[in-house]
Amino acid sequence: MRWEDGRESGVEDRRGLGPAHLIGGGGIGAIILAAIGYFVFGIDPRTTMSVTQSLQQEQSPQQHVANGACPQGDETCRFADVIHTSADDTWAAIFRSQGETYRPSHIVLYSGGTGTACGAGQSAMGPFYCPGDETVYLDLDFFNTLDRQLGAKGDFARAYVIAHEVGHHVQKLLGTSDQVAAAEERGGSHGANGASVRLELQADCYAGVWARQSNTKMNWLESGDLEEAINAAASVGDDTLQKETQGVVVPDSFTHGTSAQRMKWFRAGYENGDPGDCDTFSRRL
Ligand SMILES: [Zn+2]
Structure with a gap:
């Protein structure tokens, strides 16, 4: 992927802030969240909210500080900035x-843990989007996990992860995530x-929409890139992850979809770059 000429709008860099910024109560939240959120990117925001609700009183999210440019020579930071932008x-x-107005999302880079409007953010949760502060939280170490443990190599695999999280921001702006939360509270279907x-x-389909539309504009995909993203989508399927972590597949506990489904919906978005092709709520998965 030839991303180097992409526009940068800056990131909020909380890396290297030290343990003082690991807010109080984070330990408890981290344990609960790590238990339910094995390496998937994008913890279900409602799960995060309900688990952390009781912790919220003692945790106040850090104020957003002004975005800054990445440190010179920090190519991974710059990559995250370019893709997010x-x-x-x-x-x-x-x-x-x-005819609608889009409100841009924020991105925070952190290492280890950090405060968010959704409670304590922890690296073990994988990258996630917090609707409360409309921010994508990313520990860049996850890219190594993606590469070494999940076998999803390549820069476009990493780009897919960020685009998926911004997809959750789109869902927040469109009200989709709120509707889903309301439906689940009424006892909607699980699994x-x-x-x-x-x-x-x-959100996978929206990542595909981004891949297509950004490539039309930037012409930055190289041969093998699309396969990288599709392979990444496969490697984070619930069935694949469960086999790796538990040795058994439990469909009732699915939160993100199978590998085949994740590949299918990324492709569906990529095919025409049309978000209208992403109606996962009325179509067969
Ligand atoms: Zn997600």
């Missing part, structure tokens, strides 16, 4: 074309066909 720019254009899986697969 591109995803926001892509969705801003899509919203504009439909393999549940609303949470549909929400996640839609």
